[in-house]
Amino acid sequence: MNTLSETLAILKANRQQHQAMKAHLTPADWQKPISPEGWSGKDYLAHIAHWDGLALQCIHARLAEAPAPVFPFIASDEQNERWRIEDSSKPLDTVHAWLGGTFDTYQRVLTEHDEEALQQQLGMPWNASAQHTIIWLIEHMAKHEKEHLSYIESFFPAE
Secondary structure, eight states: OOOHHHHHHHHHHHHHHHHHHHHHOOHHHHHSBOSTTOOBHHHHHHHHHHHHHHHHHHHHHHHTTOOOOOOOSOOSHHHHHHHHHHHTTSOHHHHHHHHHHHHHHHHHHHHHSOHHHHTOEEEETTEEEEEEEHHHHHHHHHHHHHHHHHHHHHHSOOO
């Protein structure tokens, strides 16, 4: 597991990578299918933001000592595809802002809470019976972001 400062650095690098791609990709680039399943860069951004939002719901509930949210789905490729279709109507600028908001919220959680609070255990959005710490979940989600951002970037190398 990474330290708090290492996790913050990963989040910062992800935000910078997203901003750099946002600056050099056109709206048409973001809409272009890049995966064998037909997902576009915009689809991947919405996918990241969707999962980040679920993780943040779990984190906020735990920090507030509120009941954990119950998600009425099974994490699967089929569920991801349903969300992709649902999110496809969101404008590109909305998706960029959605993802930017999750970056900001993760950073606030990490900087506004002490190490003891971040070591609290919570259920995962994809499996409530799997227990990990808040810091572990944020690190895991940051790695998920990095994986997908790098995948998008591989189709549109900076010149």
